[in-house]
Amino acid sequence: MKKLVISVILVNLLAACASQKAPEAAPAPAPTPVVEAAPASAPAPVAAVAVDALNDPTSILAKRSVYYGFDVDTVADADKGMLQAHAKYLSEHSNRKVELVGSADERGSTEYNLALGQRRADGVKKLLELGGASASQLRSVSVGEEKPKAVGHDEAAWSQNRRTDLNYAQ
Amino acid sequence: MLRVLKNVAVLSLLLTALSARAELTIEIVGAGEHQIPVAIVPLGGDEILSAAINAVVVGDLQRSGLFRMVDTVGKTPHEPGEVSFSDWQALGADALAIGSVGHADGKITVKFRLYDVLKKTPLAGEVVSAKESQLRAIGHRISDLIYEKLTGDQGVFSTRIVYVNRNGERFKLIIADSDGYNEQTVLDQNEPIMSPSWSADGKQIAYVSFETGHAAVFVQSVFSNQRKLIADFRGSNSAPAWSPDGKQLAIVLTRDGSSQIYLIRPDGSDIRRITFSGAIDTEPNFSPDGQYLLFTSDRGGSAQIYRLPLAGGLEQRQTFGEGSNYSPRYNPDGKSFVFTHRANGQFYISTQDFQTGQMQILSDGGWEKKPSYAPNGKLILFASESHGRGILASVSSDGRVKQRMYTQSGDAREPVWGPHL
Structure with missing residues (x-):
């Protein structure tokens, strides 16, 4: 004990x-x-x-971000286990809510990137639902290229900005 | 004496207002194929006012790339009787502008005349009057008159532009004169602002703001700044575009799945979905006759420009070839459109003719995005970058004359040229 x-x-x-x-x-x-x-x-x-x-x-739940290639919105196989774990956690903690925030790098137009970020967040939402989370626990939004985590016209910055974050409500 | 003092005080106020904008600088590169030689004689009357107005007029005409300023070699005619046409012919001027400026009761009044030097005939004569605070507006009005009389096209110097200024996490929505001066902040917040759009009458703007926790569409009066949230559905609400009659907007919603285009009234009522691709459909823009929408879609695998007939019918892809394409906007004549072309890791401002399908790249390439036409179709405003800062830039629609406007600190983004008022 x-x-x-x-x-x-x-x-x-x-x-x-x-x-x-x-x-x-x-x-x-x-x-x-x-x-x-x-x-x-x-x-x-x-x-x-x-x-x-x-x-x-x-x-594995400490991992809260999914990263993507350029103009890609499907979750890489390597990240699916992590999302599966979040889905299981959410299914076991029905009082928990999570906001999925999609973002994009600065290439493309701001509106296209807003749509791309939304598609990324929606894709993660779908996987979480398939894994057992309830739709009422999930909210997907996009910030497009408007809130870059890293600044710079290079792949080092861009790769950081192509992302879906899982933000649990406190 | 008292009166003189009062005038001096007013003038120093005016000068303060002018110098406060001194941080804005403009660079011009290139020239039109056939520049019209024009002599602008500084206005008679108050010297300080005359110099300020002259600077606005000369700046406007030079930025258009269509005029060459003829040195007035100290000649100062201000009244019709003082003009000797042979002198101006000898100096090589095709046109001559003269006049005088007065200042009384809080108003500035300019008497202005334009002559055809070769034919020795008057082309225009006008009295322009405005409040002291609108000194630049008087200059723009004179520039418009000269431009219209000498080129046959409507001038756009008196129009306004809207753009977003991003400074770290702070976003401002700014309306300014077409030359970037006279900035007014109409929204200031710590959440993103995107995609401002003018109504055809210039009285309202629609835009995307993230203040409700996600992208939502607002409509705001340019005069009262009164605003209304018109689309706040789950996911993203974005890309507002006004119909030419102002009765509806095309917007993009994700409430039913992927980003699709809908029509909505400016009060938020009467929502109707009009694209059903399941791909990303975004950045709608109405044709001048209101019959079509141009938009960006990745339905074919990469972002390309498509056209949708609103009365029904096939959506037709417009752009082909290498690279991807974004942000289409109609030329006011309806015969071509301008867009952002991405190829080899660079962004370019390009136009394409509907009839020939011919694409023409107008800019040098780099971070050049979000083009929009001036209401006369002769100039294109877009977002560019210089020394790591987002700036405003423009290019003449034939690609010959380019200019860059360095505005206040932070990044200038998402500029849109407004309509004639």
């Missing part, structure tokens, strides 16, 4: 580290423990073993 408590604390520590290291790559949602929140100073209660897998930085 003692061992379990330690591992829970470890997981929380790791989560803190991860969110400090890469706040941009995966905007970590506020931890939402299943049990009532204990004051920070108090030791974690034994019942906290039911940790939310969403807060586990070692979980």
Whole structure:
């Protein structure tokens, strides 16, 4: 039993580290423990073993972005396992909601890129639904090329901007 | 004495207003094939006003690429009786502009005359009057008169443009004079703004704003700035385009699946879907007669331009060949269209004739996007880039004269030339 408590604390520590290291790559949602929140100073209660897998930085659920090739909107096979895991998580946590935000690199027109970003987000939404998530948990939108994560006229920037982010509601 | 002081105060205000815009610079490259030599004599009367108006007129005419300024060699006729045509013939001028400027009761009044130097006949005479704050408008009006009388085409110097300024995460929707001066911010927010579109009467603009958490379409009055959210369905609502009669807009919605084109009234009612491709259909633009829409679609595998007859019938692909094509807009004469052509990693401004199907690239290539015609069809405004900054640029419709306008800080995006008012 003692061992379990330690591992829970470890997981929380790791989560803190991860969110400090890469706040941009995966905007970590506020931890939402299943049990009532204990004051920070108090030791974690034994019942906290039911940790939310969403807060586990070692979980595949810590991956929240799908990347694409130029003018491509289908999810690469390599990312399907990750989306499958999110779908399973959503099906098991029906109170959870996630916003899917599609974006595109700056090549093309702003309107075409808005449409492309929407198609990317809609594609991810469809996969999540197929995996068991309910449509009511999902909202897909696009920012097109309007909110670039990386700036520059090169593939290094463009590849960062061709993306669908899974943003869990807090 | 008091009166003089008052005038000095007003003038210094005017000068402050002018110098506040000094950050805007304009570069012109190239010249028209046949430039008309014209002599513009600085207006008589108030020297400061005269110099300011003269700068606007000369700037306008030079940017058109159609005129060559003849040195007035210190000659200063202001009244018809003071004009010696033989002098101006000797200087090589085909046309001569003279006049005077007055300033009273908060108004500036210009008496202006234009002559055909070879025929020794008057071409135009007009009294132009406006509020002090509209000094540049007086200059543009005079430029329009000269342009119309000497080229036979309607001038566009008095028209306005709209564009988006992006500075980091801050977005502004800006309306300015056609030369980029006189900027007015009509929307200022920390969410993206896209795709502004003028109504045919110039009284309203439609645009896309992300302030509701996703792309939604708004219509805003240019005069009152009153605005209305007209399409806010799930997914994206975008690409508004006004019909020529102003009674409806074509917009793009994803509420039923992929991006498809719909018609909607300006009050948000009466929505009707008109494309059913299941691909991306976007960037609709009405033909001047309201019978057709040009739009961008990737239904054939890459983004290309298509044309849809609104009365029903086949949607026809217009662009072929290498590369992809975006953002079509009709020439006001309805015979051709301008669009963004992408090939070999570069973006170009191109036109294509409906009858011949011939494509002509007008710009040098780079990050050149979102072209739109001036209402007389002679100039094309587009978004370009210089030293890593988004700027406004224009090219004459024959590709001969190019200009770049460096506006305020940040990136200028999505410019659209407005109609005659």
